Amino acid sequence: MPTSSGTFPFPTPHTSTLKDRSHMATHPEVAALLGRAHRLGSDPRNTNYAGGNASAKGTVTDPVTGSDTELMWVKGSGGDLGTLTEDGLAVLRLDRLRALKDVYPGVEREDEMVAAFDYCLHGKGGAAPSIDTAMHGLVDAPHVDHLHPDSGIALACAADGEKLTAECYGGKAAWVPWRRPGFQLGLDIAAIKEANPDAVGVVLGGHGITAWGASAEECETNALWMIRTAEAFLIEHGRKQPFGSPLEGYAALDEERRRDRAALLAPVIRGLASQDRPQVGHFTDSEAVLDFLAHDQHPRLTALGTSCPDHFLRTKVRPLVLDLPPTAPLEDAVARLKALHVEYREEYAAYYERHATPDSPAMRGADPAIVLVPGVGMFSFGKDKQTARVAGEFYVNAINVMRGAEAVSSYAPIEESEKFRIEYWELEEAKLRRMPKPKPLATRVALVTGAGSGIGKAIAHRLVAEGACVVVADLNGENASAVVAELGGADKAVAVTVDVTSEERISAAFREAVLAFGGVDLVVNNAGISISKPLLETTARDWDLQHDIMARGSFLVSREAASVMIEQGLGGDIVYIASKNAVFAGPNNIAYSATKADQAHQVRLLAAELGEHGIRVNGVNPDGVVRGSGIFAAGWGAQRAATYGIEEDELGEFYAQRTLLKREVLPEHVAGAVFALTGGDLTHTTGLHVPVDAGVAAAFLR
Template identity: 70%
Template sequence: MTTTNPTVTELIRRSNSLGSDRRNTNFAGGNTSAKGSDLDPVTGEKVELLWVKGSGGDLGTLTPEGLAVLRLDRLQAMTGTYPGVDREDEMVAAFDYTLHGKGGAAPSIDTAMHGLVDAAHVDHLHPDSGIAIATAADGEELTKKVFGDTVVWVPWRRPGFQLGLDIAAIRRDNPQAIGTILGGHGITAWGDTSAESEANSRWIIDTAAQYIDDNGRPEPFGTARPGYAALPESERRAKAAALAPHLRAIASADRTMVGHFTDSEPVLEFLAGQKLGALAELGTSCPDHFLRTKVKPLVIDLPANTSAEDIIAALPDLHAAYREDYRSYYERHAESDSPAMRGADPAIILVPGVGMFSYGPDKQTARVAGEFYVNAINVMRGAEALSSYVPISEAEKFRIEYWALEEAKLKRRPAPQPLASRVAFVTGAASGIGKAIATRLASEGACVVIADLDRDKAEAVATELGSTDVAVGVAADVSDESGVQAALAEAVLAFGGVDLIVNNAGLSLSKSLFETTEKDWDLQHDVMAKGSFLVSKNAARILVDQGLGGDIVYISSKNSVFAGPNNIAYSATKADQAHQVRLLAAELGEHGIRVNGINPDGVVRGSGIFAGGWGAQRAKTYGVEEKDLGKFYAQRTILGREVVPENVANAVYALCTDDFSHTTGLHVPVDAGVAAAFVR
């Protein structure tokens, strides 16, 4: 593929322009294409090609590498061998024989639509306004009323080769038309130039939206139900945090999921309306939507002032009913060659007055599922404003959800990382050992909450690690229980819950017995002994509520078992932490929660504690230059090696993997071998 081809350059510009505005299409939804010529590297002659967004890509972030590249003559020749709708899946496999060179990305099911329509540029999009008309009970009549003969109605047909033939016929038979409304699905537009195609797409979307605004009836979701209005923000989010671990538990019965919380105005309006139950039961329509949200959500249809405790008490029965309903849906439509049922837990949970919880195997998937359900809400609003919402049939949804081509797409996904679907909460993570731990856990697939006394520094580290799909920063004074609870509440609203707790926050004062003041003693114990207790206590409640097991790891110290000079307050509190490990391992084991500790030697390089004066104090105690303290620690070890933050991070990661699934109450020395600190 020649990435400098001007046709490709303009296609990428148009794709990014359309895809960056979610009014035009949802994340990873729709596709764009361009036809043009390039040189055949074998013959040196020009060859006509189709460049089209490949399977799984996102228009807003599309690059040339995300395009499939096909020989146009070979693709169009497939019309002569097309065996009919009963064998349509064979055509997708045949696309591989039309690729130009290595072909770029894998061709999507919509490739035929782009290759067969007689236009140089084609856009297929999933705008809320367009789908609203596509899912209206009288969508065909509305299409004529809104667009005249400029846009043509296409009855629902599953994406594939026949749909491409249908749209090609419309383009041929309606020379005045610039696009189509695809029943139950979305829109397709075309143009002789890239700019014309984009302008036509935007005109269809904007015209539909304006028509809905001008002609839609008020209160499309029905009048607001008394008692179902949104709670005040602080109350709403506090209730959401209380519910989140319990909701994650039911969303993760088949497979552990990460969560995302949304309490935007469109969601809260939908949840308050009289039509909530009926519309939610109808499910979503656009295939891109229900493939990520399941065919319908779980609705906790209780008044907004229902207590969190009462909602939690109702969850087992509601979950059981949802699972049975999904199983019945599967059994109604499954055939002998259908893929096995993939799981019966909800991907979307709606709580009136509070908001929407969405779930997926990672944060991005959970967030996108929520975004797609907001798209579905907008579609329902538009359809109900003009007519009534009528999505594609349940049978058609099943054909898409359990399509062999969708199954093949799932199998092409890379294997999950070792800590995928796990959420880590690391204290003192804005620097030193904590930052190294957070970095390692994120690199292994975990979502990470950077908890630190300094919120700005915590957020800066989170930004270093990636987007908010990877890490978030929160303020946490571990010596204050209300602060710990607030930080954990932020964590569960960000990711649905927590699974892996690392008690790392600490500070150190190097003083002799007579120099150590009561204030020194209290400060050391408040941050590390009391702080670890408060974090473990409040996090353990979440772990137990989730029912998914979990890990609590203490970053203790070799000083928890080694008696060094001038270190009474620090070493005593580290010994306290070390025994907390044993006590909590014994108490929390029945819930599948493992509690282990790490005993590092002094970590000089990259350590916030050492940089804050501890290094100078310890160097003075041992009679060495501060710059030589790391070498001093290394030379007294059996292995003769200096311990750095990454060594501690490696040990934390190892303890949290399945390789240590049967280990709890363990203290792992990471000290390069200090015989006096051997655990006995």
């Protein structure tokens, strides 16, 4: 469907922030290959993340024989074109690769050829060859690109794709009927290229496109010509309403209302999507998603499932779709989602049983990866934020493909049995087995207050290092954003500006957390200030401010956290950063120590109350954390130094010398205690306070 600007609504290109790494290459063809890959892979109109591959062939001197040897460099398994480096290329000898045709045992045993690629490798290092290696090696062209553009897949997944391909390209691109990626597909494409000498590429039925050229420049030109020609063809020949008529009551809510609705639904949906294994979530309310769900053909199209293998490997064969308008009462929407989830799991299990063979891998889980809510948006899920985000991006690709196919024909993806062969392919299973073991806090979403500096910042760093996604919450938004940048950006952490004395600001912070990651599993109450004064100098305002931020603030944060965690039904952790002062009476410290004692008792009270929901509540009692501390830098350090009659820069050592271990306590030590409480080993511990004070005998708990 053309937009008001006259362009087809495929993803818009973005400017790549990648530096051209081609100068690092050791061979001119490799340099050309990397430059081409970066340009093609940085534009989402050309291919999706980690989708497609590119290759180049060239001659080198064999270091053993001294003779010229033909090699092929091709993107290895699991790489991404837009960020490809030379280390991400598989390097193979062409003579040996092409000789595999003589030992090919036939399509029924073609998977065995993947192991044979290892015997064609040249030299040490490089990436593992992918399943598409044969396509590149067997096609007689110096440069080959295999891509997954939405426009090309729209032709590939149209009911009359072969006819449309001929109309679109006029003989300059040929049609290849659907075949699962592998050695036989490489043979098929090579034969079709030979039979069509004027063709610059092919459309692969149900899959994507492949283009070739005598040089890197010509190959890129041919690939882009195929993509842009398909886009123009769909605009020129497509009907205006490919998704049918508008559904009454299913139009998108305004932005504020739909994001409020999404925030209320997100923990429930994440809990449903995490029945088999915990998942991180991502929310999308793009125009493409909302428009699709607002039209009457979306139930039919979603039931047909996603299109090319790259799509459904990340989105599952079909999404879960809520069949209620966005104005339905929230409790009705929640009840319906839960009922649909039961149906989805039953249907997925039946799909597995229909197609599984005795040697099929075990069913990996029956929860949806994509949940569509009309008028609100899309929730996507994965083992980490990047995987969840990319799954959502792939489903937007699928929507674009459906739009294109329906505009000029009808959407007809590959058969369900073929989807199963891809999803439960032993080669895909082997790829999963090679993945590294998840980190201890993988899939956990943490919110840390006061995380813009000091102890909170150290905790945020430790949690991300252990695999968690972190919401960096701080009164100082600039500090919070700086910490997020240190942590690696939006796939690892997000910043929220929050005043913990405000119920509204706390609610807004959790709203942003669940929209960013789907929910919250781990909350650290760390925000605080310190007012050090004798009793007679402590004003009621001092007392109220100290208690509003720490006692009241911790209560408000914990209440909001518990609400989200209970909705998720996945348990959770709440950790209070209390203090040695919660149990030890020091001079000139009435307001601070009293509020820390309040926090310490909140731990006990909430541990008793929330245990039935699987929510554990524990505390950490630090002491003397001077280095990097925002509290000490804000005047507390000078006040405490004056109390003890020492210089402020001597305070850390002073605290260390009064401990049993004679060691200074640093923010990282407190962060280590938080991880110890939440990292998986203390699964049956709640209501505990862990001292991190290097040994202060007077503060021993008893």
